Amino acid sequence: MPAALVANPPAVAAALELHGLVKDFAIGLRGVKLRAVDHLDLRVEPGQIYGLLGPNGSGKSTTIKLILGLLQPTAGTCRIFGVSSARVEARRDVGYLPEAPDFYRHLTGRELVRFCARLCGLGGGTLAARCADVLALVGMSEAADRRVGTYSKGMLQRLGLAQALVHDPALLILDEPTAGVDPLGAAAMAGLFLKLKAQGKTVVITSHLLAQMEEICDRVAVLDRGRLVLEGAVPDLVGREGRQALVVETLSPAELAELRAWLAARGRTLEAVETPRARLDRVFLQRLERNGRAPRP
Numbered sequence: 001m002p003a004a005l006v007a008n009p010p011a012v013a014a015a016l017e018l019h020g021l022v023k024d025f026a027i028g029l030r031g032v033k034l035r036a037v038d039h040l041d042l043r044v045e046p047g048q049i050y051g052l053l054g055p056n057g058s059g060k061s062t063t064i065k066l067i068l069g070l071l072q073p074t075a076g077t078c079r080i081f082g083v084s085s086a087r088v089e090a091r092r093d094v095g096y097l098p099e100a101p102d103f104y105r106h107l108t109g110r111e112l113v114r115f116c117a118r119l120c121g122l123g124g125g126t127l128a129a130r131c132a133d134v135l136a137l138v139g140m141s142e143a144a145d146r147r148v149g150t151y152s153k154g155m156l157q158r159l160g161l162a163q164a165l166v167h168d169p170a171l172l173i174l175d176e177p178t179a180g181v182d183p184l185g186a187a188a189m190a191g192l193f194l195k196l197k198a199q200g201k202t203v204v205i206t207s208h209l210l211a212q213m214e215e216i217c218d219r220v221a222v223l224d225r226g227r228l229v230l231e232g233a234v235p236d237l238v239g240r241e242g243r244q245a246l247v248v249e250t251l252s253p254a255e256l257a258e259l260r261a262w263l264a265a266r267g268r269t270l271e272a273v274e275t276p277r278a279r280l281d282r283v284f285l286q287r288l289e290r291n292g293r294a295p296r297p
Contacts, residue, residue: 013082095164105149120167153180
């Protein structure tokens with residue numbers, strides 16, 4: 001009896017897929033064009049935290065606007081969960097936090113999140129509970145009934161994150177989400193991003209905080225002048241093959257000489273002797289935690 005034929009499972013659509021994406025801007029009156037995004041290919045799998053890195057003017061913000069449909073590409077395609085970003089339905093499952101959110105200052109934080117929730121089609125009896133949940137998630141419950149005009153920049157970033165989450169999107173696009181946020185808040189936001197990943201969400205982040213991106217991102221892409229210059233899994237990019245680091249108590253000169261001789265007898269070389277240093281952000285957070293200040297967004 002012939003073996004039963006098993007159909008191949010359908011391929012899982014990428015959370016975000018850019019192919020040959022180009023964006024030109026006309027400058028001046030002579031038809032001169034500035035190429036902000038230059039044949040960009042990217043693929044972000046569902047459930048990843050993906051870092052989009054690069055210096056100022058590298059094309060990160062333009063790329064985000066193309067993904068969100070705020071700009072039309074000169075050439076190439078962008079698909080969100082398999083649907084062209086040119087179609088409105090592709091963006092219904094996307095949450096967005098701009099780099100410098102500018103919200104209605106006369107509204108309270110709760111009113112602002114409620115307004116954004118209604119724009120996303122939420123309503124009924126669950127609306128108030130959902131708004132309360134996301135405000136609590138980003139640590140804004142206590143300030144939720146204050147006017148937005150009284151918020152600090154860090155509080156505005158947290159409010160922006162709440163409005164990006166209120167409709168429970170599968171894809172979050174966050175442009176410099178920790179800009180203006182103190183180290184405690186930045187650490188708490190990093191923890192929140194990891195929690196969202198654990199819930200199955202895909203998070204695309206632009207940031208200049210490379211140490212934080214190294215800790216939380218699965219993959220990163222580096223742009224320069226609109227072109228992709230580096231892309232890959234973080235461990236593959238920062239690791240060094242064929243090397244090991246051993247941390248031991250301080251050795252005396254005689255012990256170091258003995259260690260070098262032991263390695264030389266086995267065809268090995270002690271390449272460097274360094275004193276490990278703690279990162280300043282970790283020292284800062286550890287000291288505050290000892291004083292009872294746990295990281296919070």
